Amino acid sequence: xxxxxxxxxxxxxxxxxxxxxxxxxxxxxxxxxxxxxxxxxxxxxxxxxxxxxxxxxxxxxxxxxxxxxxxxxxxxxxxxxxxxxxxxxxxxxxxxxxxxxxxxxxxxxxxxxxxxxxxxxxxxxxxxxxxxxxxxxxxxxxxxxxxxxxxxxxxxxxxxxxxxxxxxxxxxxxxxxxxxxxxxxxxxxxxxxxxxxxxxxxxxxxxxxxxxxxxxxxxxxxxxxxxxxxxxxxxxxxxxxxxxxxxxxxxxxxxxxxxxxxxxxxxxxxxxxxxxxxxxxxxxxxxxxxxxxxxxxxxxxxxxxxxxxxxxxxxxxxxxxxxxxxxxxxxxxxxxxxxxxxxxxxxxxxxxxxxxxxxxx
Amino acid sequence: xxxxxxxxxxxxxxxxxxxxxxxxxxxxxxxxxxxxxxxxxxxxxxxxxxxxxxxxxxxxxxxxxxxxxxxxxxxxxxxxxxxxxxxxxxxxxxxxxxxxxxxxxxxxxxxxxxxxxxxxxxxxxxxxxxxxxxxxxxxxxxxxxxxxxxxxxxxxxxxxxxxxxxxxxxxxxxxxxxxxxxxxxxxxxxxxxxxxxxxxxxxxxxxxxxxxxxxxxxxxxxxxxxxxxxxxxxxxxxxxxxxxxxxxxxxxxxxxxxxxxxxxxxxxxxxxxxxxxxxxxxxxxxxxxxxxxxxxxxxxxxxxxxxxxxxxxx
Numbered sequence: 219x220x221x222x223x224x225x226x227x228x229x230x231x232x233x234x235x236x237x238x239x240x241x242x243x244x245x246x247x248x249x250x251x252x253x254x255x256x257x258x259x260x261x262x263x264x265x266x267x268x269x270x271x272x273x274x275x276x277x278x279x280x281x282x283x284x285x286x287x288x289x290x291x292x293x294x295x296x297x298x299x300x301x302x303x304x305x306x307x308x309x310x311x312x313x314x315x316x317x318x319x320x321x322x323x324x325x326x327x328x329x330x331x332x333x334x335x336x337x338x339x340x341x342x343x344x345x346x347x348x349x350x351x352x353x354x355x356x357x358x359x360x361x362x363x364x365x366x367x368x369x370x371x372x373x374x375x376x377x378x379x380x381x382x383x384x385x386x387x388x389x390x391x392x393x394x395x396x397x398x399x400x401x402x403x404x405x406x407x408x409x410x411x412x413x414x415x416x417x418x419x420x421x422x423x424x425x426x427x428x429x430x431x432x433x434x435x436x437x438x439x440x441x442x443x444x445x446x447x448x449x450x451x452x453x454x455x456x457x458x459x460x461x462x463x464x465x466x467x468x469x470x471x472x473x474x475x476x477x478x479x480x481x482x483x484x485x486x487x488x489x490x491x492x493x494x495x496x497x498x499x500x501x502x503x504x505x506x507x508x509x510x511x512x513x514x515x516x517x518x519x520x521x522x523x524x525x526x527x528x529x530x531x532x533x534x535x536x537x538x539x540x541x542x543x544x545x546x547x548x549x550x551x552x553x554x555x556x557x558x559x560x561x562x563x564x565x566x567x568x569x570x571x572x573x574x575x576x577x578x579x
Numbered sequence: 580x581x582x583x584x585x586x587x588x589x590x591x592x593x594x595x596x597x598x599x600x601x602x603x604x605x606x607x608x609x610x611x612x613x614x615x616x617x618x619x620x621x622x623x624x625x626x627x628x629x630x631x632x633x634x635x636x637x638x639x640x641x642x643x644x645x646x647x648x649x650x651x652x653x654x655x656x657x658x659x660x661x662x663x664x665x666x667x668x669x670x671x672x673x674x675x676x677x678x679x680x681x682x683x684x685x686x687x688x689x690x691x692x693x694x695x696x697x698x699x700x701x702x703x704x705x706x707x708x709x710x711x712x713x714x715x716x717x718x719x720x721x722x723x724x725x726x727x728x729x730x731x732x733x734x735x736x737x738x739x740x741x742x743x744x745x746x747x748x749x750x751x752x753x754x755x756x757x758x759x760x761x762x763x764x765x766x767x768x769x770x771x772x773x774x775x776x777x778x779x780x781x782x783x784x785x786x787x788x789x790x791x792x793x794x795x796x797x798x799x800x801x802x803x804x805x806x807x808x809x810x811x812x813x814x815x816x817x818x819x820x821x822x823x824x825x826x827x828x829x830x831x832x833x834x835x836x837x838x839x840x841x842x843x844x845x846x847x848x849x850x851x852x853x854x855x856x857x858x859x860x861x862x863x864x865x866x867x868x869x870x871x872x873x874x875x876x877x878x879x880x881x882x883x884x885x886x887x888x889x890x891x892x893x
Contacts, residue, residue, distance in 0.1 A: 246689050246692055246693070249693060249696075250692065250693060250696035250697075251696075298676050298677055298680075300680055350866070350869075350870055354869075354870045354871075354873075355876050356866070356869045356870050357819075357869070359615055359676050359679075359680075360812060360815060360816050360819075360865065360869060361866055361869065363809065363812045364809075364812065364813075364816070364862040364863075364865045364866050365862075365866070367808070367809050367859070367862045368859045368862050368863060371855040371856070371858050371859045372855065372859070374855050375853050375855035375856070378853075378855075379853065498680075498684060501677075501680060502684075505677070536696075537692070538691065538692050538695035538696065540688050540689075540691035540692040540695065540804075541688070541692050542688070543684050543685075543687060543688025543691065543692075544684075544685055544688035544689050544692055545688075546684050546688070547619070547681045547682065547683070547684030547685025547686070547687075547688055547689075548681070548685055549681075550677065550678070550680060550681030550684065551667050551673075551678055551681035551682065551685065554667065554671075554673035554674055554677055554678050554681065555667050555671035555673045555678075557673070558671050558672050558673050559671060564890060
């Protein structure tokens, strides 16, 4: 088997995967009678039309990158975190609580404090499924999903009761949201006329940290070992259960940080719907980015594009924004299937023999 | 007394969606497939179930036959999605947990997309009305609780002994269990592992689709994005809770729907208790049960979640 053939084979598989994704999305698009290619074009190219839209894409890239980094850490350590949605909500609550309690602290002190609070909130919520898996062998798939629903309810409760904006109480409109938080926690918006905030540097910074942590330290090596082959890792003297919990705490912490950054950079108050599916989209981002920080940043940009583009399809071609969720689901399915096909060397060899025989005869 | 009757009859009728979905999931897991996409299949089922009668009657009176056709469409779509999942996890041998998340997102997203196009806003359908059993429904208390439900409720509870019979007393059931317990042994005596897994995913998907249609046609009588709201995931957890046994799963479904009706009681009787905590209850219960039911970790099908590859020696 030549290297040239291997490369060609892999390119073909990836191209087929892209086609399969687009075809499956097309099934839904055809069902609602929408122009298939035009819809895809709107989703991918329309958000790049002007600087305002690009900044919106980047704003969505920030939480997606941060959460996906956490999910990648967990995935590499052998635990699938689908609870980022709930961990992000808990991070937002912790951020809001600290900002409400200490509004008079100076910015250089308060801003790091609320970010740390966000991390702590998410990390605590992430620690629960980690401990449950390590100590009681509870499937993290089920526990994290359940914790999402619990966090969602707790979030609504907090916005409705303890954190409720006093102004809402007097006007009585009853929108469950907190008051506008102190300016001392706001992240600077550095491009005038857009909402793009300095959280983007936090995201890039943590991507570098994660790369160094996972690939350049013994600690990261042990985590990856625990994830890739549990039995071998245990034989090598690695306390797999410990690294499982640490991975979930880190993963939850990242989701919580994403929540804190959203509050400090975009919304400036806790309202409903901030998490808005970021936790699930980030799973796709992490997988699409090959579970590596260098892949996650462009992947997050791509899915930020999809999220912004998805909101534009309703006006442009009459396709509801939910279509993006369909595409994300399809992309997950195609990625996991494609990975298995690519790692199947037997299949590659069979195709090599077949094509080779045809060529010689 | 009146409250108790209301609560119990509500608990029974709302347990049906969980029961149908988790019996389907049990069949999947008995064949060794962990289908976390149940939630997505239920969403599509819920949408199609209401779409068929809505397209005919536009929310007004619809002949009963179209409700039935809605159920059939939901089951067909469920089976189709089950087969699609089989393609990914059986043929391509993708990891099942993460693939299930993909199917869930696909199903929920597709249902939302199609709903906005074909129906638009909140539209209700007459749905399936209750069909009290003659004579039996006149028994005091028990009649109101057990025999004044709609036809699907009786069907769902009939499915409990039926699925037990199929799983433990028929050749197909034996093959399903063999494939989920030791696929290599099953393969060595000529059972087609791939075929059985495809079949069980189709059956399980059809039941999940039916469960979704029950939600939209019998319970809510409408469709909304959050209609399933985690019931698909609870159904998966119920299979663990019920130790892969139909009867135990039935008790589990009843227990969880009782926990869900708690929230209805609080809201309708105006008890001063934050209702969010009442809504949380079933989800908390799932975690507690999974954490402290140590038995369920020993009793599961041994090949659960493990893709089977004939070519690889183990």
